[in-house]
Amino acid sequence: MKLGVFTVLLSHLELDDMLEYVSNRGLEAVELGTGGFPGNAHCPIDELLEDDQALQSFKAKIDQYNLSISALSCHGNPLHPQKQISEPNDELLTKTIKLAAKLEVPVVNTFSGCPGDHEGALYPNWPVSPWPHDFQEVLKWQWEEKLIPYWKEKNDLAESYGVKIGLELHGGFSVHTPHNMLKLREACGPAIGANLDPSHMWWQGIDPVESIKILGRENAIHHFHAKDTIIDQGNMNRNGLTDMTDYSQMKDRAWYFRTVGFGHDAKTWADMISMLRLMDYDYVVSIEHEDGLMSIDEGFAKAVDTLQPLMVKESVGEMWWA
Incomplete structure (x- = not known):
């Protein structure tokens, strides 16, 4: 397994400076945004698609720092009912799949999207209750x-380019639990899988270790994010898990994101790493930093320090004791 980082937290740095910063921390992989919510500070997608020389220079620069690209990420809502929002996100996803193939990056991460409730809708509708009917x-x-229909088409496109799509299970989007992840995969094809982020499992009341087991048995984990969450039970009792309090109002929120190790202890993270290996995931654990209490440098450094000792680098091979 490799430890990496979703480089959106380092968007203020130029590409070379970002790669040096990551490499100096002892990481082995970067997850790069191509647009959408993550932006494309380090991955000029149109230039790389249109200019082979720029593409080769870009690949060489990644190699220079002994890094690999774990995924290209273009999180957005390609099913938004307003076409001026959905169409650019759809185009970006298609471009990102094509660029991933050119860069030999196996995974593209995004959201499932959330449609409206009828053809004339203006805003997404996220149903979270079975009643009223x-x-x-x-x-x-x-x-x-x-x-x-949308994801069946994208599954087929991704398969044709030899790329997998990792959908982040995120509230506010149609695919947000292991159940509806597997439902979409069954309907659309095996190129569709999860970019599993335990932080979004915790606040939904889902045990991340069990979610790894559920998805892993179906070979449905394509990528993994490392981000923590803390539950403020007092605020949870008042606001519920679908808390609409702004993220900036942390004192009043039912839950909020923390850097790895500051929501759950190292043993919990070790259990997740072990379950990933048990379910045959031997790829990248990508740190995502969205901690409202720590600077980028401090939060990132603490996440690295927590995770590095836990990474499983060597498979057991033959069980010599049995």
């Missing part, structure tokens, strides 16, 4: 008319 009707329409 209106919500069931909305959910059925979204999956049959929007999600499955």
Whole structure:
């Protein structure tokens, strides 16, 4: 397994400075944004797609720092009911799949998207209750008319380029649990899998170790994010897990993100790393830093210090004791 970082937290640095910073921390991989919510500070997608010389120079620069690219990420909502939002996100996803193939990057990360509730809708509709039954009707329409047709097409496109799609299971989007991840995969194809982020499991009340087991048995984990979450039970009792309090108002939120090790202890993270290996995931653990209490440098350094001793580098091979 390799330890890496989602470099959006270092968007203020030029590419060379970012790569040097990451390499000096002893990391082995970078996850690069190509646009959408992560931006494209380190990966000028149009230039790299159109200019082979620029592409080769870019690859050489990554190699120069003894790093690999774990994934290209273009998180957005390609199913937003407003076309001026959905169409650029859809185009970006297609471009990112094509660039991943050119760079020999095996995974593209994004969100599943969330449609509206009918063809004339203006905003996404995220049903989270089975009753009143209106919500069931909305959910059925979204999956049959929007999600499955769209992601079946994207599964086939990704397969044709030899690329996998890692959907981040994130609240506010249609695919946010292991159950609906596997539902979409079954309907659309095996190129669709999870970019599993335990921070979004915790706040939904899902045990991340069990989510790894559920998805891993189906070979449905394509990428893994390392981000922590803390639950403020007092605020949870008041606001519930679907808390709409702004992220900046941390004192009043039911839950908020922390750097690795500051929401859950090292043993919990060791259990996740071990379960990933048990489920045959032998790829990158990519640090994502969104801690509202720590600077980028401090939060990132603490995440690295927590995770580096836990990474499983060598498979057991033959069980010599049995």
